Amino acid sequence: MTRSERLLNLLQLLRRYRRPVSAQVLADELGVSIRTLYRDIASLQAQGAMIEGEPGVGYVMKPGFMLPPMMFSSEELDALVLGMRWVADRCDKTLSAGALSTLAKVAAVLPTELRRELEESSLLVGAPLKRPAHKVSTDLLRAAVRAEQKLNITYVDGAGIHSQRVVWPFALVYFDQARVLMCWCELRADFRNFRSDRISAVEQIEERYPKRRSTLLREWRKANDAASRTILPESDSVGY
Structure with a gap:
């Protein structure tokens, strides 16, 4: 668990208690030491969280703790x-x-x-268009993007041709009718995009790719000028 995740969990935990709760109880529920709990409390207080209390007494959080006064237009x-x-x-x-x-x-x-x-917001989302079924989980694809992890994919293009690729996934683009995985493709030695519903199989490679995903995204942007930056899957693009 990252420190930011731990701080968020602590905030969520404090929301559950209307009366002061001891540091030991909080530390036990979070699975951290008392010393770490005290540091996290101090960090949240410094960021504006309205947490009252002190060691040996207990802590309670008042509402309206983040982005004070939490106002939106x-x-x-x-x-x-x-x-x-x-x-x-x-x-x-x-x-x-x-x-x-x-x-x-x-x-x-x-x-x-x-x-x-x-x-009571009256802005609603219309019924979604029917999308093709997926053979692989988008959870898995998102996890690979976050972990900067190589994938070995089996891809079926629009003509029904199968190909095997080792790719470096760095973004997942959401369209109404499709999801597109943006990658660096080792086979083509270039950027390629793959419709997730046409990925028939995925093998996770226990190896991180050699660049950061933010670097790949910047390089992709440089390779595609703003006027013609169109994200299309490989089988829908010219010359692939």
Whole structure:
């Protein structure tokens, strides 16, 4: 667990308690030492979290702790709600759950009036277009992007031709009807894009690729000028 994840878990834990809770209880639930817990509390307080208490007494957190005073304009709330609803409706179960959880966390710390506006938002997402079935999990593809991990994929292009590729996945692009995995392809020694529904098999290679994904993304952008930067899967592109 990263430090940022641990701090977020601590915040979520403090939300559950309306009365002061001892540092030992918090440390036990998080699986950390008392010393680490004290450091995390101090770090959150320095970042603006309204946590009251002290060692030996206990801690309690007041509402409205992040991004004080956690105010949004109507346009910002509309954008947040619409974006999260789109993800919840259009993406896989993992991202869908993440979107709904995000909305719940934001609603929990909004002032009453803004929380009501968020919950009563009339911006809705229309029924999704039917998308092709996937043979591989997009969770796996996202994990490979995050881990900067090589993949050995079996790809079937639009003409039904199979090919085997070792790729360096650095981004996953979401369209209404398709998901496109952006990669550096070792076979072509160049950037290539693959529709995830046409990936028939994936083998995880226990090896990180030699560049950072942010570097690959910058290099891809340089290789494609802004006027013609079109993200298309390999079988839909000219000359592949």
